[in-house]
Amino acid sequence: MPLETTRLHLHREMTVGxxxxxxxxxxxxxxxxxxxxxxxxxxxxxxxxxxxxxDVLGALDRLQMTAMRYPGGNFASGxxxxxxxxxxxxxxxxxxxxxxxxxxxxxxxxxxxxLCRAMPWTPMLTVNLGTGTPEEARDxxxxxxxxxxxxxxxLRAAHGSPxxxxxxxxxxxxxxxxxxxxxxxxxxxxxxxxQQAAKMMKDVDKSIELVACGSCGIGMDSYMKWDRxxxxxxxxxxxxxxxxxxxxxxxxxxxxxxxxxxxxxxxxEEMDAACRFVQAxxxxxxxxxxxxxxxxxxxxxxxxxxxGKFAPHLVEEVYNLEDALVVAGFLHSFVRHADAVKIAxxxxxxxxxxxVLTRGDEMLVQSxxxxxxxxxxxxxxxxxxxxxxxxxxxxxxHGTTPYVEASAILDGARLHVFLTNRHLTESAExxxxxxxxxxxxxxxxxxxxxxxxxxxxxxxxxxTVVARTFSNVSVAGGGAKAVLPPLAFAAITFELA
Numbered sequence: 001m002p003l004e005t006t007r008l009h010l011h012r013e014m015t016v017g018x019x020x021x022x023x024x025x026x027x028x029x030x031x032x033x034x035x036x037x038x039x040x041x042x043x044x045x046x047x048x049x050x051x052x053x054x055d056v057l058g059a060l061d062r063l064q065m066t067a068m069r070y071p072g073g074n075f076a077s078g079x080x081x082x083x084x085x086x087x088x089x090x091x092x093x094x095x096x097x098x099x100x101x102x103x104x105x106x107x108x109x110x111x112x113x114x115l116c117r118a119m120p121w122t123p124m125l126t127v128n129l130g131t132g133t134p135e136e137a138r139d140x141x142x143x144x145x146x147x148x149x150x151x152x153x154x155l156r157a158a159h160g161s162p163x164x165x166x167x168x169x170x171x172x173x174x175x176x177x178x179x180x181x182x183x184x185x186x187x188x189x190x191x192x193x194x195q196q197a198a199k200m201m202k203d204v205d206k207s208i209e210l211v212a213c214g215s216c217g218i219g220m221d222s223y224m225k226w227d228r229x230x231x232x233x234x235x236x237x238x239x240x241x242x243x244x245x246x247x248x249x250x251x252x253x254x255x256x257x258x259x260x261x262x263x264x265x266x267x268x269e270e271m272d273a274a275c276r277f278v279q280a281x282x283x284x285x286x287x288x289x290x291x292x293x294x295x296x297x298x299x300x301x302x303x304x305x306x307x308g309k310f311a312p313h314l315v316e317e318v319y320n321l322e323d324a325l326v327v328a329g330f331l332h333s334f335v336r337h338a339d340a341v342k343i344a345x346x347x348x349x350x351x352x353x354x355x356v357l358t359r360g361d362e363m364l365v366q367s368x369x370x371x372x373x374x375x376x377x378x379x380x381x382x383x384x385x386x387x388x389x390x391x392x393x394x395x396x397x398h399g400t401t402p403y404v405e406a407s408a409i410l411d412g413a414r415l416h417v418f419l420t421n422r423h424l425t426e427s428a429e430x431x432x433x434x435x436x437x438x439x440x441x442x443x444x445x446x447x448x449x450x451x452x453x454x455x456x457x458x459x460x461x462x463x464t465v466v467a468r469t470f471s472n473v474s475v476a477g478g479g480a481k482a483v484l485p486p487l488a489f490a491a492i493t494f495e496l497a
Contacts, residue, residue, distance in 0.1 A: 001429070003390070003403060003423060003428045003429070004390060004391050005390065005393065005429045005430070005431055006388060006389065006390025006402070006403070006404040006428060006429065006430045006431070007388070007390060007430075007431045007432070007433060008386060008387070008388055008404075008406050008408075008417070008419070008430055008431065008432050009386075009387040009389070009433050009435075009476045010384045010385075010386065010387075010408050010410075010415070010431065010432070010433070010434045010435070010437055011186065011385070011434070011435040011436060011437075012134070012335065012384075012410065012434070012435065012436030013306055013385070013435075013436060014179075014384060014385040015198060015382045015383065015384060015385070015410070016335075016336065016338045016339050016381065016382070016383035016384065016385055017197075017337060017338040017339035017383060018335070018381070018382050019127075019335055019336065019338045019379055019380070019381060019382065019383050019409055020340060020341075020342040020343065020378075021066045021196070021379060022064050022066045022067040022122065022221045022337075022343040022344070023066075023292075023331075023334045023338075023341060023344045023379070024059075024063070024064065024065060024372070024375070024376045024379055025065055025066045025067035025068060025069065025121075025122070025124070025343060025344055025346070026063070026065040026067075026068050026069070026070070026121070026343070026345055026347075026348070026349040027070075027073070027293065027345040027347040027348045027349065028069070028074045028112075028348060028349055028350075028395055029070070029071060029072040029073035029074075029075050029076075029078070029313075029316060029347075029348055029352065030067055030071050030072060030073075030096065030099075030101075030103060030107075030481040031072070031073060031074075031075055031098075031099050031101075031348070031352050032099065032101075032306070032313060032314030032315060032316065032351060032352045033311045033312075033313060033314075033316070033350070033351040033352065033358070033410070034105050034348050034349070034350050034351050034352040034354070035268055035311075036104075036106075036107070036161035036311040036353075037348055037351065037358060038053070038174035038349075038350035038351045038354075038358060038479075039051050039052055039053060039056055039057065039060075039115065039180040039349070040052055040053070040106070040107045040111070040399065041358075044361055044363050046144075046361060047449070048113075048477070050111070050114060050118040050351035051111075052075060052118075053358070053363075055363045056350055056356055056363060057115075057118070057119065057356065058347075059356050059363065059365055059369070059412050059442070060119070061119060061371050062347060062354065062373055063369070063376055064354070064370050064376045064377060064379075065119070065121055065123065065349070065376070065447065066122050067121070067122045067124045067169055067343055067345060068116060068119075068121035068122065068123065068125060068345075068349075069124045069171065069293050069345045070112050070123070070124065070126070071084075071100070071112070071125075072126055072128065072174055073098070073126070073174055073347075074098035074099070074126055074174060074175065074180070074181060074182070075098045075099065076126040076127070076130070076171075076173070077098065077115055077128055077129070077132075077173065077174055077175075077176075077182040077183050078096060078098055078128070078129025078130060078131050078133060078182045079096075079128050079132075079179050080108055080127075080128065080132065081108070081136070081138065081140045081143070082139075083105045083108070084105045084108020084109055085108050085109050085110060085143070085156075085159055086155075087153070088105075088106055090198050091105040091106065091108070092105060093105070093270045095304075095308065095432060096123065098180060099304060099305070099306045099312075099314060100305050100306045101182050101306030101308070101309060101310065101311075101314075102130050102226060102306075102308055102309060102310040104310065108431065109140075109143070109144065109165075109293040110156075110159055110160065110161060111126075111221060113144075113161070113167075114337060119338050122168075122169065123144075123165065123166075123168075123169065124167075124169040124170075124171065124289060124293075124343075124345070125140065125144070125167055125169070125170055125171070125173050126170075126171035126299055127170060127171065127172060127173065127197060127201075128141060128173070128198060129172055129173030129190070129193050129194060129213075129426060130173060130174075130176070130181055130182040130183025130184070131182050131183050131184065133413065134193060134197035134200055135200065136195040137170075137172075137197040137200070137407045138197070138201055138204055139152050139200055139349060140152075140207070140270035141167075141170070141201045141204045141205055141208065143155060143156050144156070144164065144165040144166070144206050145164050145165065145166060145167060145168045145204065145205040145208070146164060146165060146204060146205070147205055148162055148426075149299070152243075154165065155399055159238075163207075164366045164464075166450045167208070168207060168208050168209055169199060169208070169211070170209070170401070171198055171210075171211040171213075171291075171435060172194040172198060172210055172211060172212050172213060172238075172445075173190070173193075173194065173213050174213065175213065175216040175244065176190045177190070177213065177214075177215055177216055177217075177220065177222045177226045177392060178217070178220075185225045187222065187225070187229040187230055188229060188233070188430060188488065190234070190435075191215065191229060191230045191231040191232075191233035191234060194212055194213070194230070195233060195234050195236060195237060197238040197363060198210050198238075199237065202237070202300065205275050209239040209240065210237060210239050210240070211238075211239070211240040211241070211242050211291045211293065211343070212230055212231070212234055212237075212240070212241045212288075213230065213239040213241075213242055214227045214241040214242045214243050214271060215227050215243065215271075216225070216242075216243070216244040216294075217244070217267065218245070218263075218267055218414075219393050222390070223436040224270065224271075224274055225246055227271065227274045227275075228252065228274055228277070228278060231274065231275065231278040231288060232278055232281070233483075235282060235284070236284060236286045238288050239273065239288065239289070240288060240289050240290065240291035240342065240343060240455070241274075241275060241288050241289075241290065241291065242290075242291045242293045242294075243267060243268070243271050243291070243292050243293075244265075244293070244294040244295065245264060245267060245292070245294075245295050245301070245330075246294070246295070246297070246298040246299070246353075247260050247263075247297055247298075247326060247345075248297055248298060248299020248357070249299065249322065249323075250281075250299050251373070252269065253396065254322050254404055254424060254453045255393060255395060255401075255422065255424065256293070256395050256396045256397050256398070257322060257326065258317075258322065258325055258326065258329070258401075258422040259395035259397065259401040259422070260312045260326055260329060260397075260398065261326075261330070261332055261333055261405055262395075262398040262399070262401060263397070263398055264329065265331040265333050265337070266349060268290060268292070268333060268337045268340060268341060269337070269338075269340075272290060272337070272340040275287060275288040275290070275340075277282065277288070277343055277492040279438075279481070288485070289340060289341070289343075290337075290340050290341045290342065290343075291341075291342065291344070291345075292334065292341055292343070292344040292345070293344070293347075294345060294346040294347040295330050295341060295344060295345070295347060296327055296330075296346060296347045296348075296353050297315055297317065297319065297323045297327060297353070297368065298315065298353045299311055299317075300317050300318065301314075301315045301316055301317050302315070302316075302382055303315060304392055310487075313468055314352060315352050315353050315479075316351055316352065316353075316354075316357065317353045317354075318366070318470040319355075319366040319454055319455070319456060319457075320367055320453065320454050320455055320456040320465070321365045321369045321448075321449070321450040321453055321454070321455045321465050321487055322453040322454070323367060323368055323463060324367035324368045324370060324371055324448060324489065325371075325448075325487065325488075326424070327368040327371050327372065328345075328371035328405075328418070328420050328448075328489040329376070329405060329420065330344075331372065331375045331407075331418070332405055332406070332407040333407075335383050335387065335407040335408075335409060335418070336383065336385075337384075337408050338383035339383075340466060344368075346372060349362060354379050355368050356369065356456055358445075359459065362459060364457060364458070364462055365457065365462065365466075366456075366457055367448075367450075367455075367457055367465040369457060370465070370466060370467040371448060371469065371489050371491075373468055374418075374446050374448065374489070374491035375418060375479075375491055378411075378416040378418075378491055378493055379409065380407040380409070380411050381410050381411030381412070381416065382409065382411075383407070383408070383409055384408045384409070384410050386404075386406045386408050387405055388402050388406050390402055390403065390404055390428075390430075391403050393422075402422075402423070403421060403422050403423045403426075403428055404419060404420065404421055404422070404428050404430055404484075405419070405422065405428075406418065406420075406430075407479050410437075412477065413495065413496050414443065414493055414494065414495060414496065415434075415437060415439065415491045415493070415494045415496055416487075416491070416492070416493050417432055417491075417493075417494065418490070418491050418492075418493075419482060419483075419484060419489070419490045420484075420488070420489045421484035421485065421486060421487065421488045421489075421490070421491075422487070423486050423487070424453065424486055425486050426486055427483055427484060427485050427486060428483070428486075429481060429482070429483045429486045430435045430481065430482045430483075430484065431479060431480075431481050432479055432481070432482070432494075433479050434478070434479065437496060438478040438497040439475050439478055439479055439480050439493040439494045439495070439496060439497070440475070440478075440494075440495050440496060440497040441475055441494065442473055442475055442480070442492070442493075442494060442495070443493040443494065443495050444492070445469070445471070445482075445490065445491070445492040445493070446468065446469060446470050446490065446491050446492075447467070447468060447469075447470035447472075447484070447485070447488055447489070447490045448465065448466070448467050448468075448469045448488065448489045449465075449484075449487055449488035449489070450464060450465040450487070451485075451486070451487070453487055454489075470482075470490050470492065473492060474483075474493070478497070480492075480494060
């Protein structure tokens with residue numbers, strides 16, 4: 001028997017804010033096989049003229065990703081950008097300390113920019129504020145953005161790019177509150193370093209936007225204290241502040257795991273509250289927005305020591321259906337908080353905790369690929385407040401949790417509705433009701449399910465968990481109904497009268 005009907009009520013005037021396309025961004029770090037044997041693999045039969053894998057890029061193109069964060073991550077805190085530019089034969093091979101790997105620097109700034117333009121992705125660079133200096137960060141902005149005629153812009157031109165790269169998004173270091181981070185310092189010292197870098201970087205190019213390092217873990221003692229101190233010191237120099245979240249199901253409690261969306265909501269709301277507090281305290285007209293620049297499921301593969309090897313196999317998570325539903329939960333939350341979250345980066349994109357895996361010349365699309373694709377192609381418009389009324393359960397970690405999770409985007413004469421049925425065994429009927437919204441037809445609908453929470457794609461069975469056409473949707477009387485199978489995520493586009 002299906003669950004009692006869940007009612008999703010939407011009001012045309014009850015908006016949250018425009019959904020920033022940059023929320024559907026990604027993250028490419030020099031870690032494991034993300035770059036080498038991931039996006040860049042000159043030895044592969046799939047390699048294009050620039051050494052990038054056309055099969056991998058073809059899959060990633062379906063995700064329509066926007067802001068692509070690079071080169072890290074922890075890697076950034078030991079990375080000197082000058083090592084990755086110029087003739088490849090002259091680039092140094094170095095022992096990379098964050099992941100204890102060999103870094104040959106055959107893929108660097110110019111290769112990354114070329115890849116961004118080909119996809120197309122919005123470049124988003126993370127400067128080294130761990131072992132690097134504010135001046136080194138300033139020089140990188142000059143290399144990327146200044147017109148020819150100065151030391152580093154002329155160096156860029158000599159490397160084959162006479163026109164500026166025009167990188168407008170820059171992160172002021174990575175996870176600097178973490179003791180594991182190269183160059184970790186207390187909040188007050190990071191704030192000084194970040195402010196110095198911010199001033200010099202914006203002196204080179206006033207049009208750039210800067211992301212300050214926020215708390216990278218909700219369980220850390222520095223949580224919120226760090227953010228307040230950093231925002232107070234940086235003031236209007238910070239356009240965004242970052243937050244990170246990795247989740248998992250180590251206790252094998254699927255219902256509790258699927259309720260994690262409530263935890264994502266809370267983290268966003270707490271971080272936004274810190275931003276609003278500091279804004280009010282400083283009596284500033286400028287609001288710092290949120291950049292959720294690392295998020296994903298990660299708990300199974302904890303191998304993070306590269307043992308001095310080139311492109312070692314690190315954190316190559318295998319994803320299943322329940323993981324995909326949790327990824328959908330992150331995206332639900334970003335849409336529901338469109339007024340605060342303006343950038344988000346799925347960490348990562350290939351091989352390393354990624355939606356795409358490679359094995360030699362083979363490629364596998366994982367379960368988490370599909371909710372991202374399903375929502376990304378329906379991302380245009382304004383987020384609507386979703387009032388959900390229906391059956392719920394008690395989650396150990398997150399309290400009362402509706403079986404149906406929802407978010408919605410109003411896109412002119414179209415309405416995009418996203419629904420997750422968390423129930424393990426029962427289908428869920430959802431009635432979509434609107435005020436000022438009269439549904440007249442169904443444009444498209446997809447569903448991701450698999451019956452078993454642990455169902456996963458493999459090289460032998462690559463279509464075990466994939467998005468399929470969803471036919472159990474009906475439209476009548478200006479509203480709509482959908483019946484979701486157990487453990488399912490649906491993305492539906494309706495035509496409005």
